Amino acid sequence: MNDDATARMCDRIARTANQAALPLRTMPGGERTALLDAIADALEGAEQSILDANGRDLDAGQDLTAAMRDRLMLTSERVQRMADAVRAIARQPDPVGRTLEGRVLANGIRLEKRRVPIGVLLVIYESRPNVTSDAAALCIRSGNAVVLKGGSEAMHSNRAIVEAVRRPLEDAGVGDAVGFVDTPDRTAVTSLVRMNGIVDLVIPRGGPGLIRAVTESATIPVVKHDAGLCHLYIDRHIEGLEEVATAIAVNAKTQRPGVCNAIETILVHRDVAERMVPRVVDALKQRGVDVRGDAQVCALTGSVTATDADWDTEYLDLIVSVAVADSLEAACEHIRIHGSQHTECIVTSSIGAADRFTALVDSANVMVNCSTRFADGGEYGLGAEIGISTDKLHARGPMGAEDLTTFQWVLRGSGQVRE
């Protein structure tokens, strides 16, 4: 397809999604719940065709790394998990219509601030095919139409999943509410993110290249799901928490190193460096973690010396950089310069230190004496998440169905006019 044909296709998909947004907006929550249950059934019914399509993607993706192939690969069990996830989203409370504020003004007008769907969302993602059904289900739960643009390496799988998802929607006359951009063409993205008035929001989930391309081109609002360069700071008030600090370091680094809420850097207050650095570094090395330290850490543990680049690197791997901080403020300044405002943790017994750290660290999630790995919509009780927003506007941190709504001010009067 040439660029013009791609642009025309994107325009058509976005406009039909926009048309379908209206019936979805006025559809009662119970009907949307029934649609979600029907989508789960349809995914189960389409298992074989989804697995066949996935086989074609895997055949075409011989050059992918083992980790990428694992993210791409579907099994009977994984398709079942996709259907289960849609059923779980169907059981979540419906955010649409909820009154956020309500009062009667002095002039007798009743004022209500009510949740309403945003309209048409564009979700751009990479690799894992289950995002296709997750994103579609979250958008339907929140009354939105969605345009999906998945990674080219999962094109066949995504197409088969969308076919299954759309079947019950078509039966209900809202098939176009889930649009699918069926081209690997990268110009599709730049075309879609400039459709002001047709597409209301783009959520890019992926690597720095995708995030940069969307941010640079977009004229519609963006909520980014970007990198997580998370820090653990071990404070000088550590009496009785030596084991806790070590356990959190190990958990936050090794429990699942490839995710955004794993830590990449550990900062230790200088007053407890001699006591805590060897202890934490040994525990990490025992779990196979490659430790890179500043001069003091290297002197204490004989680790590899960290380069300047290390402090700015999201390893997503069993690697950690460790530095000694002269003070809590110095640690916060390090986090301000090198962090990504995603998730930071302090281990301390001091209320004052915990409050100071929380005030100084401008991150979406701040953990006091618990692992950064808890920064997750499921753990927070928000239900399934469309991702973790690294933006500060609209949604911050884990982003669930409720964050896929906006609100409307509704005023009911009896003829009031303004003096």
Added chain:
Amino acid sequence: MNDDATARMCDRIARTANQAALPLRTMPGGERTALLDAIADALEGAEQSILDANGRDLDAGQDLTAAMRDRLMLTSERVQRMADAVRAIARQPDPVGRTLEGRVLANGIRLEKRRVPIGVLLVIYESRPNVTSDAAALCIRSGNAVVLKGGSEAMHSNRAIVEAVRRPLEDAGVGDAVGFVDTPDRTAVTSLVRMNGIVDLVIPRGGPGLIRAVTESATIPVVKHDAGLCHLYIDRHIEGLEEVATAIAVNAKTQRPGVCNAIETILVHRDVAERMVPRVVDALKQRGVDVRGDAQVCALTGSVTATDADWDTEYLDLIVSVAVADSLEAACEHIRIHGSQHTECIVTSSIGAADRFTALVDSANVMVNCSTRFADGGEYGLGAEIGISTDKLHARGPMGAEDLTTFQWVLRGSGQVRE
């Protein structure tokens, strides 16, 4: 100044504002209240120098229209009103630190979602100099640093106001928290709206040219304060509300025609067109309103025929377009095509019609039997507003100090790690 010098100046102002954001973020609300009171005093104290500066702007602005000169002009009374507005903002509740949600998770971790300042805001505006002190005060109330970029026609006035505002801030060591881009150079805007990581949000308030320039160039989040093309729909269920409909039409059109929540178009259900169109049009014409109608309206009232462009025009003047709608749905479709999603009004006695209109109309504010002119932060009890957001994300409709905050998830545990 050449473009490079402008870019360097913007970079310096934004970076110093970013540095000043940190002490402001951790400053207790009471200290920020005291700063606001001191700013109000400083404005009063600087009255003469502000009026002198304003005189220079008025001298330079001989070519401005009478309306623009009126918006630009300051008097002793208007400077007093600016100081009073800052004192009113000082009395508003402090949004920072408020807990939006809080609970204990099953694993014993205490979860809190707390309001925190956004960081550094960029406010771009035109004409009226009082926006300078209003915007600065709202940002300080919400714990944010701000970079102000006013219109070139008010440059001397804005400079004098900023000088007064900054004096108490400098005494408190946070003078750079109110940055001022002291150049009429338009490239300053394109430079500032690309400072990701330094500036967190841009709020453009102004004409379509400014909004387009910001939307096209920005890589940082934007909350637009764009046009209001607002509609009044008079439903067929109008028994007993004939006078209400007429009074709302007159109030929404004529009470202050130059503002964004005034109506530009009236739609009347065909079943009541013969009864209501002449009545409403006569009342408007009596107030000097120029009425432009579709074929049926012209036949009923002998008005001027509206052109296609009329339905898409925000007159901001004593002009109104009037059309007959075949149904409530047709009226909503007209609003969908021609409206700006700002504020719409229905006059009806029917609960069903009111609910259907509210569901179908995707606007920030929906009025049932009361004037569109109530779409205002002061009327809603939100305190002073930085403007009216025409975006759907983060803030929608009247935008006050609370909307100038984001939130942070704070988790406090006792050593929990994730299994």
